[in-house]
Amino acid sequence: MAPEALAGTSAESSLRLRASWARCEHLEVPPDEVPPVYSGAVDVDPVFVESGRTVLADLRSTLAGEPVGVMLTDATGLVLQRFLDDAAMHRSLDRVHLAPGFSYAEAHAGTNGLGLALADRAPSLVRGAEHYVESLREYTCAAAPVLDPRTGDVAGTVNLTTWSRSSSGLLLALATTAARSTSALMLARTGGPAQSRTTTGTGSAPGALPDRAAPRGQVYRVVPARAAGPADPCASRTWRAAVEQVERAMLAGRVVALAGEAGAGKTALVASARRRAELRGTLLAARTPGVDEVGAWLAAWTPVLHEDGACIVVSGTSALPAWAADQLAGVLATARRTDGAPQPFVLTEHDAAALPGALAALVDVVVEVPPLRDRPEDVVPLAEHFARVHRHRDVAITPAAAQVLRAAAWPGGATQLRQVVQAAVARTDAVDVRHLPADLASRTRRSLSRLESLERDEIVRALTVPGTTVARAAEQLGISRATVYRRISAYGIEVPRA
Template identity: 55%
Template sequence: MDSHRLAPRLLASWQRSRHYGLSPEEMRPVFTGSVDTASLFYECGDEVLRGLRDTLADEAVSMMIADSDGLVLHRVCDDASISRSLDRVHLAPGFSFAERDVGTNGLGLALADRAPSLVRADEHYCAGLRGYTCAAAPVLDPRTGALAGTVNLTTWSASSSELLLALAQAAAGNTAALMLARGTGRRVPPAPRGEVFRVYADRYHQHDHAHQRLSPGWTDAVATARTASARGRVVAAVGEPGAGKTALVSTARRQTGARERLLSARPPAPGDVAAWLALWAPELGKDNTCVVVSGVDRLPAWAATDLARLFDGARRATGEGPGCLPPFAVTAQRYSAIPDVLSPLIDTVVEVPALRFRPDDILPLARHFARRHRGPTVTFTPAAARALTSYDWPENVRQLRRVVREAASRTDVIDTRHLPAEVFTRSGSHLTRLQLLERDEIVRCLTEPGTTVARAAAALGMGRATIYRKMARYGIQVPDRRGGTGG
C-alpha cells in the first residue's frame, strides 16, 4: 500500500515501524513462553471474551486480550480456519504484538496511541498480517487509570469491519467495569476536566515542605536533579505514581537559584491531546519559564512525536553550555517506558523513592499537609503517628495528602479514629463492597477511645474468635495507646 494514502495515525505508526528497523516482508514477534494468568485483568478479560464468544458463535472472529506491553495473554475463537491461520503468523498467547515488534497492527496501535484502533488489510505494516482486519480498544484499570491492556478482535480482511471496532470498545468497557466490581469497589476520581497545567511561582509555596529535614533518599535525589539542572541538563524524574516526581523537580530547580515560573503540564485524556499541546506549548522556551511534562509514558505515540519536536526546537533555541538551564523536564513511572522519540533528549534520570522506602518522611509530610490545609494548630496523637508511619502507602505521597486532609477537616487533634480503615489494613487481596463495609466497621470500632477487641466484638455482635479471624483476613492492625498492636 502507498503509505501516502494512509490516515495520519496509521502513517505515523508506519513511520515508527520503519524507525524500529522492522521489515515489511518479515515478521518476527517476540515469544516469551509464559503469560500472567493470575491478574485481575486476565480474569475479567477472559470472562468478557467467553461471553462475547456466545454472541459471535457463527462468525469468523478471533477474540484476544493482551497486556500493556502487547503480550497476547489469551485467545478465544471457534473458527478452526482462522485459528490455524493466526497460529501461522504467531498471533497467539505468549507472543508480543507491540508495534515495535511487528509494526502497525490494531493491537499495537491501540496500546501506542491509547485509543481504539482499526487496521484493515494492507494498512498493516508487515505483509504477513495483510490478510486480516484487526480492531482493538485499550482497557484502563478503573482503580488507578493505568493502562491494563487491550481487547483485540481479528477477522479476515474480506469480512465486514463496520461493527468490529464497536464490539472491541464494548468488550474493553465491560472488562474495565468487571475489574471495578471485583476490585476494591471504589473508582479513583478523575482529574478535573480543564485542569491542563498548574503554575508555580518562583517562591514555590506549594513545595515548602522541602525546607524540612527529609530522608537521605529524598535529599540525595533532589541533589542529583539540582546538579543536573545547574549544568543545563534535561532531567527525567521516574518513580511510582504519587511519589512526588514533579515536586522533586521543582525543588531542585528552586535550589539552583533560578527565579522562574514552573508549569506542570499533566497528561490529558487521549482525545484532548491536541488541545492540550496547543494550550501550553507557547510557554515552552520563554525566558524564566520551565515546563515539567508529567506522565510522558502515558501519552499517545503521535503526541510523543509532536512533543519531541517541540522540545528539540526549544532546546536548540535555548542553547547549550554550563549554566544554561533547559526549558523543560519530564516525569514517568520508568525510564524504559519513556517514548523512544523523547529518550534521546534526556540527559539525567533521577529515581524518586517510593514513600514506603522513606518512612522518616511520613510525619514531616503529614504535618506539612495538615498545616497547609488547616494551619499550625493541627497535631497528631502518638497512636495516630504510629499508624501513619507503619503503613506502606501504596499510593505514596498523594495518598498521604488525601488521608491527612480528610482527617484535618474533622479535628485539630488527629487520632486513630480519624484515620480511614485503609491505613490499618495490610491485606493485598481485592475486597467486595460488602467486605469493605465490614472491614471499615471493624476498624471504626477498634479505633474508638479506650476500646479493646472484646468491646469491639460486643459492639459488632461477634465473638472474640470471629473478630480475630476477620482481622487476620483483612490484615487489620491497629496500634494501641502504648505503642504496640491492639489485641
C-alpha cells in the same frame, strides 16, 4: 477596623470589609506583613488560563506605562500570571509576594481585593487602610471573579493593583470587564456550556472540560523555586539523594527524566531541586492529553516556554502516539528563552524505558524517584505539611495515628496520603487512628469481598474509640470477644495504642 479606613465607603462595602476583617482575626492572619505561602501544585483549567492570558495581554497594552499590576489567579487565590511594566511597582509587589506562585487568599494575605472577590464571589475594591495587613496599605486592589460559563463555578479572578495614592475609580470597572471578557472567551473556545460536569483524565478537578471541549492534559502552576514557604518536608536519605541529583543536572543545563510510580512526588522533587539551586521562575507541569487533543494541549502551555527562568515538567508521554511524541520533542528541543539559551524541561514517567524514542533522545540524566512506602520517615512530616496547607495552621497527629501512617503501603504515594490527611483534618483538630481509613490498619495479603471489607471497617472503628477494649468493642458490635480476635487475625488488623 478603624472608622477612618471606611471613609467614603458604601454601606454594603463597609459590611463586607468588616466581615472580612473579622474572618482574618479568627484565622489569626499576621497583621504586619504577608507571609510567603507555599501552595504546592494546583489544577488549573487550560482554557481558563489561555483565555485569561489573552484578555489580560490586551488590558496590559491599554495600561502601558501605568503603575498597575494586572494579574490572573486561580480559584484558591494562587497568582498564576502577572503583567506589569512599571519597574518600581514590579519590585514593590515582589516584596509583598504578590507574584506568580504565591497565594493571596484571604486566609493567607488578609483582607485584599482578590481574596475578598473569592470569598464573596463578587467584584471587590480594597483601598489603602482597608487592607488587613499593614504592608499592603500602600496599594489599592480591585478584583473580579471569573465564572466558568459551563458550570457557574468560580474559575479564578482578575486582579488589578496600583498605588493607593494614585488609584483610579475605574480600576474596579476594568477588573469586572476583564473578568466578564475572560468568561465569554472561555465560552467561545469551548463551543457553549456543557450539559453536565465531566471529569476528564486521571485526577482531574471537578468541573473540568468534557472530552469534546478541552484537552484532558492538565496545566498547573507550582510555586517558584526561589519562593518561600517551608522547606521540603521530606528528609529521607533516598529522597534527598534524588533531589541533589536533579539539582546538579539542572545547574549543569542537562535534561532530566524522572522515573517513579504515580503519586511518588516527581513534580515536588523538581520544585525542591530548583529551590535548593535558587533557580527563579515559574514551574509548570503538563500531563499529556488524549490523541485528538494534542494541538490544544500544546497551545495551552507552550507560551510559558518563552518566559525567562521557567521550567516545564511533562508527564505521561508514553501514552502519546509516535507522531505526537515527535511533535512534542520538536517543541521542547527548539524552545529558547529571550537570551537565546535553551529552556529547561523535565520528563517524568513510571519507567524511563517507556519514554518515546524522540523524547528519550533528549534526555541526559535519568533519576529514580523512591516510592513513599520505601521512605516511612517522610510520611509523618509530609502528612503534617498537607494538614498545615489544608487548615492553614498546624494540626496534631497522635503517636498511634503516626504509627499507622508510617506502616501503610501507600500504593497511591504522596497523592493518596494528601487525600487521607485532608479528609481527616476536615473533621478534627487532632488526627487519631479513628480518623483514618480503616484499611490503613489492615495488613491482610488477600483481597477482601465487599462484606469482608465492611466487617473489617466496623471492627477497626470500634477498636479505635479512645479507651476501648476488645471486650467493649465486641459488645458494641454484637459479637463474641473470640470472634473479634479471630477477625483481627484474619484481616491483619493492627491498632496501635497511644
